[in-house]
Amino acid sequence: MIKLFRNIRQKLLAEGKTSRYLKYAIGEIILVVIGILIALQINNWNQNRLNDTKEQFTLSSINKEFKENRVQLDTVLFYHKNAYASTKKLISMFPISIERDNLDSISKYLGESLSAWTFNPSQGSVNSIINSSSLDLIHNDELRDILVSWQDLVIDFQEDETTSKNAVINQIDPFLAQHLDYNFNFTDKRNNLKILESLEFEYLINIKLATLFSILDKGSELKELEHNLNRIIELTKAKK
Numbered sequence: 407m408i409k410l411f412r413n414i415r416q417k418l419l420a421e422g423k424t425s426r427y428l429k430y431a432i433g434e435i436i437l438v439v440i441g442i443l444i445a446l447q448i449n450n451w452n453q454n455r456l457n458d459t460k461e462q463f464t465l466s467s468i469n470k471e472f473k474e475n476r477v478q479l480d481t482v483l484f485y486h487k488n489a490y491a492s493t494k495k496l497i498s499m500f501p502i503s504i505e506r507d508n509l510d511s512i513s514k515y516l517g518e519s520l521s522a523w524t525f526n527p528s529q530g531s532v533n534s535i536i537n538s539s540s541l542d543l544i545h546n547d548e549l550r551d552i553l554v555s556w557q558d559l560v561i562d563f564q565e566d567e568t569t570s571k572n573a574v575i576n577q578i579d580p581f582l583a584q585h586l587d588y589n590f591n592f593t594d595k596r597n598n599l600k601i602l603e604s605l606e607f608e609y610l611i612n613i614k615l616a617t618l619f620s621i622l623d624k625g626s627e628l629k630e631l632e633h634n635l636n637r638i639i640e641l642t643k644a645k646k
Contacts, residue, residue, distance in 0.1 A: 460540070460543050461543040461544060461545065462644070462645075464531070464535060464540055464543060464544065465544070465642040465644075466642070466644065467531045468531045468532065468535075468553075468638065468642045469638075469639060469642035469643060469644070471528050471529075471530065471531045471532075472527075472635060472638045472639050472642070473639055474528060475527040475528060475635060476635055476636070476639060478525065478526070478527060479525055479527070479631075479632070479635065481523075482523045482524070482525045483622075483628075485521050485523045486523060486567075486618060486621050486622055487622060488518055488521070489518055489519050489520070489521045489614075489618055490615070490618040490619070490622055492514070492515040492516075492518035492519045493515070493518075493519035493611060493614055493615045493618060494615065495511075495515050496512065496515040496516060496519055496611055497608075497611060497612065497615060499511075499512065499515075500608050501603060501608070502602045502603050502607075503603065504599045504600065504602055504603060509592040509599070510592075512592070512602060513590040513591070513592050516590055516611075517589075517590050519611065519614055519615075520574050520578065520579075520614070522567075522570060522571040522574055522575075523567070524564060524567045524568070524571065525560070525563060525564060525567065526564075527560060529556070529557060529560075532553050532556055532557070533557075535553070536553065536554065541553070541554075546641055548637070548641065549637075549638065549641040549642070552634050552637055552638055552641075553638065555634070556634060556638070559627060559630060559631055559634060560631070562627045563621075563626075563627040563628060563631050566617070566620045566621045566626065566627065567621055569617050569620065570614070570617035570618055570620070570621060573610075573613050573614055573617050574614065577610055577613065578610045578611075578613075578614060581601075581606065581607070581610060582601075584598075585597065585598040585601040586598070586599075586601070
C-alpha cells in the first residue's frame, strides 16, 4: 500500500502536477491519521473489554468470599448472642443460693457464658486487589471505599472480641480453676460451690456481660461491619 502511494506521488511530480500532488499528499496524511485513530480506538475497545472481563472476575471472587464471610459472621454472632443470653440468665439468679437454685441450670448458663468466638473472615480477594493495581478495575466508587476500609473495620470488631476472650482467660478462668472442675460437673464433691455465692463470682460474670454487650451493641462496630459486608455482597452481584 505504501509503495502504491509512493508511485502515485512520483508520477504526479513527473507530470508536473504539483497542486494535485499536494492535494494527494494531504489526503494521504489524513488517511494515515484516520487509520491510526481507528487502530487506537480498536486497541482501547479491546483493552476496555479485557478490563471489564477482569472486573467481573474480581467481583465474582469477592462476592463468593463475602457470602462465606456472611455465613461465618452469622455463626459467630449466634454464639455471642447465646453467651450474652446465658450470662444475663445467670446474673438474674444473683445472689445465688446453692441450696435453693438449680445447680444444673447454673452449670449450663456458666458454661455457655464463657464461650469465646472470633470473627476471622477470609480476605484473600480484598488483599489481592488492594496490593495490586486491580482496585482500579472496580468502577463503583462506593465499593472501592468499602473494600479499602474493610480490614480496619474487622480489626476494630475483633478488638472487642479479644477483650471478651481475655476477660475469660486472664480473670474468670484463673478464679474458677481454683474452685470448680473444667466441665462444671457440680456433682463432683471436689467443687467448692460456695464461690457461686461470692461477690467475686458476681463481679467477674458482670465483666463478661459487659464485654459481650460491647460486641453486640448496635451502636458499635458490629452495625457498620454488617452493613458493609452486606453492601459488598450486593455491589458485587453478577449483572443479569
